[in-house]
Amino acid sequence: MGRLEGKVAIITGGARGQGEIEARMFVREGAAVAICDVLDEPGEAVAKSIQAEGGEARYFHLDVTQQADWERVVGEVVKWKGRLTTLVNNAGILNRTGTIGTPLDHWNRVLAVNLTGAFLGLQTTAPAMRESGGGAVVNIASVAAHAGHNDPAYSSTKAGLLGLTRSAAMEFIDWNIRVNAICPGIIVTGLNAGGAHLEPWRRGTPMGRYGTIEEAANVVLFLASDEASFITGEDIAVDGGFKAGGAARRISIEAGIDLTASPAR
Numbered sequence: 001m002g003r004l005e006g007k008v009a010i011i012t013g014g015a016r017g018q019g020e021i022e023a024r025m026f027v028r029e030g031a032a033v034a035i036c037d038v039l040d041e042p043g044e045a046v047a048k049s050i051q052a053e054g055g056e057a058r059y060f061h062l063d064v065t066q067q068a069d070w071e072r073v074v075g076e077v078v079k080w081k082g083r084l085t086t087l088v089n090n091a092g093i094l095n096r097t098g099t100i101g102t103p104l105d106h107w108n109r110v111l112a113v114n115l116t117g118a119f120l121g122l123q124t125t126a127p128a129m130r131e132s133g134g135g136a137v138v139n140i141a142s143v144a145a146h147a148g149h150n151d152p153a154y155s156s157t158k159a160g161l162l163g164l165t166r167s168a169a170m171e172f173i174d175w176n177i178r179v180n181a182i183c184p185g186i187i188v189t190g191l192n193a194g195g196a197h198l199e200p201w202r203r204g205t206p207m208g209r210y211g212t213i214e215e216a217a218n219v220v221l222f223l224a225s226d227e228a229s230f231i232t233g234e235d236i237a238v239d240g241g242f243k244a245g246g247a248a249r250r251i252s253i254e255a256g257i258d259l260t261a262s263p264a265r
Ligand SMILES: NC(=O)c1ccc[n+]([C@@H]2O[C@H](COP(=O)([O-])OP(=O)(O)OC[C@H]3O[C@@H](n4cnc5c(N)ncnc54)[C@H](O)[C@@H]3O)[C@@H](O)[C@H]2O)c1
Pocket: 012, 013, 014, 015, 016, 017, 018, 019, 036, 037, 038, 039, 062, 063, 064, 065, 089, 090, 091, 092, 093, 113, 140, 141, 142, 143, 183, 184, 185, 186, 187, 188, 189, 190, 191, 192
């Protein structure tokens, strides 16, 4: 029996990166997955390759900023599987420009995809989950929600996602819908591959390495499953210790302080 047996999930940004691996893991654990994205060819290809392995997945074109897309896709998924139990708000974008260098349309676009998209997702899927007896939502935030980022729009949306997570968790508690978030640290994907910031960020991560897509997806899977049945409104860092004290650890290293040295006798 899979850990997500009987679940029907919508995963946004499912055509590549973390969303693709979440989709593959969810299916392996017994879920039927609607892979949603604006990248139609790669999205179709992921769905086909899951089907070829005997899994239940379909691709749906869904621009998370478009309310009409959400309404259409939620309707089609419910028609397909008769229910909807799970939403992963994973689609996300970023620029790497500071406040002075960010044109207003870039700011608005990041807010629309990362934050408004998740809001629209909650708004359109929650009634269907209620009809299905309840469900779980996982919002993909970031360490940037806690620590700031070189894209102010990105960190604003990720911090906003935590506010949305807590508010929605309280709002939908009587509908038996749990709403949680994860805050990944640095994971190399299409979002950031080749970025000059990667290596410094790896060094600033207490574990001294990048996270893997699977390490983040494992936590998403847990929060989406009934194993997390008493957890709602929570966010879990998946960041190799970055939020816990990446700065303090870096300072110790630069200052030559060996925190694991034997005590003086
Ligand atoms: N990679 C990291 O280091 C990292 C760290 C923390 C958080 N995150 C978050 O994880 C999530 C997944 O990112 P990733 O690293 O897999 O990046 P990615 O760029 O590989 O995947 C993001 C996906 O979102 C899709 N997308 C973009 N705009 C969309 C829209 N309007 N509608 C629907 N889909 C859209 C893209 O087409 C893409 O498939 C994002 O929310 C990102 O902010 C990533």
